[in-house]
Amino acid sequence: MxxxxxxxxxxxxxxxxxxxxxxxWVLRDELxxxxxxxxxxxxxxxxxxxxxxxxxxxxxxxxxxKLQDKEILTIEGLARxxxxxxxxxxxxxxxxxCGYCQPGQIMTVLSLFNKHGKPSDADIETALTGVLCRCGTxxxxxxxxxxxxxxxx
Amino acid sequence: xxxxxxxxxxSLSGGGLILAGFVPSVFAxxxxxxxxxxxxxxxxxxxxxxGVFVRIDSTGLVTIIVAKSEMGQGVYTALxxxxxxxxxxxxxxxxxxxxxxxKEFGSQTTGGSTSVRFSFDNLRKAGATARMMLISAAALxxxxxxxxxxxxxxxxxxxxxxxxxxYGELVDTASGLPVPSDVKLKDPKDYKLIGKKTHRKDxxxxxxxxxxxxxxxxxxxxxxxxVKRNPLAGLGFxxxxxxxxxxxxxxxxxxxxxxxxAVIAKSTWQAFKAAEKIAVDxxxxxxxxxxxxxxxxxCISKLDEPMEVIKSEGKSRSEIDKNLKMIQADxxxxxxxHAPIEPMxxxxxxxxxxxxxxxxxxxxxxxxxSVAQLLKxxxxxxxxxxxxxGGGFGRRLASDFALEAAEISYKIKxxxxxxxxxxxxxxxxxxxxxxxxxxxxxxxxxxxxxFFGHHVISSSIWGQQSGNNPSPKDAGIAEGTTExxxxxxxxxxxxxxxxxxxxxxxxxxxxxxxxxFAVESFIDELAHSAxxxxxxxxxxxxxxxxxxxxxxxxxxELSDWGSKRPDGTGVGIAVFEGYDSYCAExxxxxxxxxxxxxxxxxxxxxxxxxxNPDTVEAQMEGAIIFALTAALKGKITFSNGTVDQSxxxxxxxxxxxxxxxxQIEIVSSSEKVGGVGEVGIAACAPAxxxxxxxxxxxxxxxxxxxx
Ligand code: FES
Ligand code: FES
Numbered sequence: 001m002x003x004x005x006x007x008x009x010x011x012x013x014x015x016x017x018x019x020x021x022x023x024x025w026v027l028r029d030e031l032x033x034x035x036x037x038x039x040x041x042x043x044x045x046x047x048x049x050x051x052x053x054x055x056x057x058x059x060x061x062x063x064x065x066k067l068q069d070k071e072i073l074t075i076e077g078l079a080r081x082x083x084x085x086x087x088x089x090x091x092x093x094x095x096x097x098c099g100y101c102q103p104g105q106i107m108t109v110l111s112l113f114n115k116h117g118k119p120s121d122a123d124i125e126t127a128l129t130g131v132l133c134r135c136g137t138x139x140x141x142x143x144x145x146x147x148x149x150x151x152x153x
Numbered sequence: 154x155x156x157x158x159x160x161x162x163x164s165l166s167g168g169g170l171i172l173a174g175f176v177p178s179v180f181a182x183x184x185x186x187x188x189x190x191x192x193x194x195x196x197x198x199x200x201x202x203x204g205v206f207v208r209i210d211s212t213g214l215v216t217i218i219v220a221k222s223e224m225g226q227g228v229y230t231a232l233x234x235x236x237x238x239x240x241x242x243x244x245x246x247x248x249x250x251x252x253x254x255x256k257e258f259g260s261q262t263t264g265g266s267t268s269v270r271f272s273f274d275n276l277r278k279a280g281a282t283a284r285m286m287l288i289s290a291a292a293l294x295x296x297x298x299x300x301x302x303x304x305x306x307x308x309x310x311x312x313x314x315x316x317x318x319x320y321g322e323l324v325d326t327a328s329g330l331p332v333p334s335d336v337k338l339k340d341p342k343d344y345k346l347i348g349k350k351t352h353r354k355d356x357x358x359x360x361x362x363x364x365x366x367x368x369x370x371x372x373x374x375x376x377x378x379x380v381k382r383n384p385l386a387g388l389g390f391x392x393x394x395x396x397x398x399x400x401x402x403x404x405x406x407x408x409x410x411x412x413x414x415a416v417i418a419k420s421t422w423q424a425f426k427a428a429e430k431i432a433v434d435x436x437x438x439x440x441x442x443x444x445x446x447x448x449x450x451x452c453i454s455k456l457d458e459p460m461e462v463i464k465s466e467g468k469s470r471s472e473i474d475k476n477l478k479m480i481q482a483d484x485x486x487x488x489x490x491h492a493p494i495e496p497m498x499x500x501x502x503x504x505x506x507x508x509x510x511x512x513x514x515x516x517x518x519x520x521x522x523s524v525a526q527l528l529k530x531x532x533x534x535x536x537x538x539x540x541x542x543g544g545g546f547g548r549r550l551a552s553d554f555a556l557e558a559a560e561i562s563y564k565i566k567x568x569x570x571x572x573x574x575x576x577x578x579x580x581x582x583x584x585x586x587x588x589x590x591x592x593x594x595x596x597x598x599x600x601x602x603x604f605f606g607h608h609v610i611s612s613s614i615w616g617q618q619s620g621n622n623p624s625p626k627d628a629g630i631a632e633g634t635t636e637x638x639x640x641x642x643x644x645x646x647x648x649x650x651x652x653x654x655x656x657x658x659x660x661x662x663x664x665x666x667x668x669x670f671a672v673e674s675f676i677d678e679l680a681h682s683a684x685x686x687x688x689x690x691x692x693x694x695x696x697x698x699x700x701x702x703x704x705x706x707x708x709x710e711l712s713d714w715g716s717k718r719p720d721g722t723g724v725g726i727a728v729f730e731g732y733d734s735y736c737a738e739x740x741x742x743x744x745x746x747x748x749x750x751x752x753x754x755x756x757x758x759x760x761x762x763x764x765n766p767d768t769v770e771a772q773m774e775g776a777i778i779f780a781l782t783a784a785l786k787g788k789i790t791f792s793n794g795t796v797d798q799s800x801x802x803x804x805x806x807x808x809x810x811x812x813x814x815x816q817i818e819i820v821s822s823s824e825k826v827g828g829v830g831e832v833g834i835a836a837c838a839p840a841x842x843x844x845x846x847x848x849x850x851x852x853x854x855x856x857x858x859x860x
Binding site for chain 2: 025029032034038039040045047074076087098100101125130131137139140
């Protein structure tokens with residue numbers, strides 16, 4: 001099996017795996033980074049969202065062989081800073097229920113947070129549409145995100 | 154594995170919260186902030202454990218055990234709140250552990266909106282018992298009367314001298330005392346915790362990515378399995394060819410399990426890939442002929458046939474004055490999947506004659522029992538650990554996924570995790586039954602309901618699961634039809650059951666996700682036929698029911714019911730009483746041609762005394778969104794007896810941009826604790842469809858609307 005060097009959460013990790021393995025399964029099964037979740041495997045739910053070079057990407061739909069020299073950030077990497085304003089906002093509004101979709105929601109919001117000063121409502125809506133939550137936490141995610149960007153703006 | 158092999162993972166978040174999961178030691182390194190420590194051993198000396206829900210060690214660490222499954226509804230926080238309230242401990246300092254399956258916990262089945270409702274008294278007693286014993290212990294130490302002592306934040310305090318002893322210091326003495334059978338509970342007016350918005354203990358680990366869901370379990374030497382199942386539910390295989398699958402990198406083995414074929418590999422991805430390469434000749438059967446279309450034709454033909462009477466009161470249909478207009482309407486709802494975002498999965502390890510299971514299950518005792526039965530083990534040799542789960546909604550009441558893991562591990566004698574693909578989850582699910590409804594009714598000249606008739610056709614969930622063939626009356630299909638909150642001069646409920654091969658499931662609120670849709674939509678039709686406002690019609694015809702009346706009025710006020718809205722925009726109301734709770738919802742929609750935009754929902758719930766109001770609000774929001782998915786989009790259909798849908802593209806769920814604004818109000822009440830999780834479902838679809846009628850003049854009687 002080919003060997004890949006991946007830059008994940010600021011560290012270089014070496015994995016031996018099939019070239020077609022989606023990043024999702026490398027993270028979960030090989031590297032024990034199980035905060036990134038499997039929901040659909042087809043790019044339809046967003047639970048597996050990570051940042052690749054600061055863009056929100058669905059890790060179930062990116063093959064490991066396409067990631068040389070890219071910077072990957074997972075929820076574990078972000079959570080090294082427990083004081084990150086996203087987490088604070090999420091806790092304040094209790095945006096999580098079962099919690100399974102939340103790493104994907106948070107990483108999606110992070111891509112906006114890292115980019116814009118203050119995204120428009122349309123930007124937020126476009127980013128979050130399609131990151132599915134079966135528990136129905138959207139109203140609270142909205143509140144958490146609104147406050148997040150209000151505090152900044 | 155003995156209990157002492159378990160390690161509590163405790164993470165001190167920024168807010169100083171302490172969190173813990175009851176997780177095996179292999180996960181000790183999983184929490185990135187490094188605050189792990191060895192958990193206490195309940196069998197060892199120096200731990201005070203009066204009953205199964207509370208443990209206090211000599212350092213004063215209080216551990217509260219949660220025996221219901223946390224699937225998003227907040228029991229991991231609400232249940233310990235009840236214990237902590239009576240125990241008088243510092244909420245910020247308690248540790249929570251998830252109980253494994255065990256008879257000592259009473260029923261652990263998590264469903265029916267029962268967790269807080271049915272555990273409330275017991276958990277209060279558990280907390281109060283421990284507290285009383287700690288007081289008695291302090292009285293012994295100080296040689297004084299218990300009545301001179303009180304408790305606060307983990308201390309027993311002498312009212313007169315002001316002396317203090319921490320609970321930890323009293324552990325040894327308290328452990329030697331008899332457990333009192335009768336304890337005094339707090340007066341609810343003294344509650345400090347119950348009724349206050351309390352942050353969830355499971356939120357930090359879930360958002361940091363450290364919480365352990367079933368799918369995250371990893372054991373040393375564990376292999377990964379994927380399973381091929383006959384698309385025709387209930388049947389097995391004739392033969393299969395594994396040659397191509399064996400060529401996939403990482404595949405190590407395969408196993409036949411109860412009519413299914415499992416492929417075992419070194420990673421989930423390899424197992425998924427290999428499963429697709431197994432060529433199987435599946436058994437076929439008469440169910441091959443079944444389709445949604447045929448089922449539909451059959452049910453429609455049955456709507457007019459004589460059927461079993463379930464309840465009949467007052468005037469019969471033939472006795473109704475011929476001058477009154479009898480209206481009739483048919484309603485139709487499809488099969489639905491639960492589609493929680495975490496697909497079914499389970500991990501099992503069979504070693505030295507014992508089975509240990511890690512399952513995201515709503516029914517740990519059921520898993521334990523069914524695994525023991527299948528593998529002919531004693532229940533004592535089956536341990537079931539409960540993980541967090543990515544949604545339940547009733548799907549995880551079944552044990553199918555756990556049986557697969559157990560059977561594979563039993564055969565290959567290695568630890569194994571079975572993960573379902575989303576496609577497996579959608580096609581091999583267990584489904585909320587379809588239903589057909591014929592409603593008939595007439596309004597008299599005083600605007601009262603002269604006749605209300607309802608014929609429901611559906612399938613019995615418990616009948617199928619237990620192998621019984623109950624009569625329509627006992628089938629459960631009439632749940633929510635026989636008790637309606639309105640006065641009627643004639644009331645007539647009939648039922649027909651249909652049996653087929655489609656595996657059925659309890660789905661959030663069960664038949665309350667169906668019958669109240671027909672009932673509350675039809676009430677609207679009756680109001681319309683009487684020329685009355687739907688809100689006033691309901692209030693006028695309501696039985697004496699002050700709590701329901703109150704939520705109706707509040708929902709009307711919040712939504713500004715009578716106000717003039719733009720053309721094409723309308724509001725609809727529906728009400729529900731069940732699970733010892735009362736609920737009214739108002740929807741506002743804008744209808745433009747075939748497009749329906751849901752602008753806003755207002756929901757008012759009276760669920761009696763509330764433990765954690767923030768969770769109640771969240772459950773109401775979640776229920777409305779869950780029910781909106783069903784009303785707007787959800788549909789499982791069958792061709793050749795097999796499910797047509799496969800993933801979130803053809804079984805879509807409501808997404809962020811489609812979510813209406815939602816405003817919830819919780820009635821302040823000291824009544825008996827009511828249910829919450831399912832209560833918000835029933836009124837959603839009828840409120841929505843009644844709003845569509847108000848906006849467009851079109852009656853929507855078939856769900857989903859965008860189907
Ligand atoms: S698992 Fe990647 S989008 Fe659903
Ligand atoms: S919180 Fe459960 S799926 Fe989003």
